[in-house]
Each structure stands twice: as C-alpha cells, then as structure tokens.
Amino acid sequence: MEGTQWKGSVHRIRKCVVDLLSMEDDLVDDDDEDAWELMGSDLRLKSTFLYCDLNQVISHAREERKKVLTDLANKLFSYMEQLDHAVRIRSMSLTQACYNDTANVLQEVMAALMPLR
Structure with a gap:
C-alpha cells in the first residue's frame, strides 16, 4: 500500500505542476476581482497538495536524494508564497514576475521527479 x-503522490505532484504551468494563459486582468480571487484560491489549493505530496516523496526518498528534493521544495514554496502575495495585492507586473520564477522551479521539480517513475 505504501x-x-x-x-499517487508523484502523480498528483506532476498534475499540479502541469496545471500551474498552464496558468500563464489565465493570468488575470487588473480589473477582474473574481479572477484574482479564483487564481489565489487555486494557488493555495495546489500549494497544499504539493506540500503534502512532496513531503511524502521526500520522506520515502533515498538519503542521497532527500537533500536535493528538500532544497528544491523549499525554493518552490518560497516562490509560491511570493506569487500568492502578488496575487493578494493584485499587482499584475509582480504576479507575472513571480509566476515566471515559480514556473522555472516547477520545471526543476518535474525534472527531479523524472527518475522517480
């Protein structure tokens, strides 16, 4: 079962990463309050899933992989926190910049998980 x-954790991580990477097309208009709220809710939900699933993957990884995965997860959540802040203050330019940083780390996460199939 374990x-x-x-x-399942690896599959959900990959799904969240793909969903988050596809968000670039949906970055909101400055005037659309509902879209800002939806984006923020979606980011927080996916961040929660990523946190739980990355924790599961890291705890079951071989010792030599744990540090790399932990550092990558810490970097990801730092950028996601900045992105969430940018969405909360509804700054389109900051949101775009934070999204780009987050997207780069998400691609690193995908690359790190490739050998874990």
Whole structure:
C-alpha cells in the first residue's frame, strides 16, 4: 500500500505542476476581482497538495536524494508564497514576475521527479 501512496503522490505532484504551468494563459486582468480571487484560491489549493505530496516523496526518498528534493521544495514554496502575495495585492507586473520564477522551479521539480517513475 505504501508504494501505491508514493506513486499517487508523484502523480498528483506532476498534475499540479502541469496545471500551474498552464496558468500563464489565465493570468488575470487588473480589473477582474473574481479572477484574482479564483487564481489565489487555486494557488493555495495546489500549494497544499504539493506540500503534502512532496513531503511524502521526500520522506520515502533515498538519503542521497532527500537533500536535493528538500532544497528544491523549499525554493518552490518560497516562490509560491511570493506569487500568492502578488496575487493578494493584485499587482499584475509582480504576479507575472513571480509566476515566471515559480514556473522555472516547477520545471526543476518535474525534472527531479523524472527518475522517480
């Protein structure tokens, strides 16, 4: 059962990463309050899933991979926190910049998970 949970975590991480990377097309208009709220809610939900699933993957990783994955997860959540802040203050330019940083780290996460199939 534990192997199934681990595989499920990796699958959910990949799904969240793909969803977040596809958000670039949906970056909101400055005037659309509902879109800002929806984006913020979506970011926080996906961040929660990523946190739980990355924790699961890191805890079951080999010792030599744990530090790399932990550092990558810390970097990701730092950028996601900045992105969430940019969305909360509804700054389109800051949101775009933070999104670009977050997207780069998300691609690093995907690359780090490739050997974990």
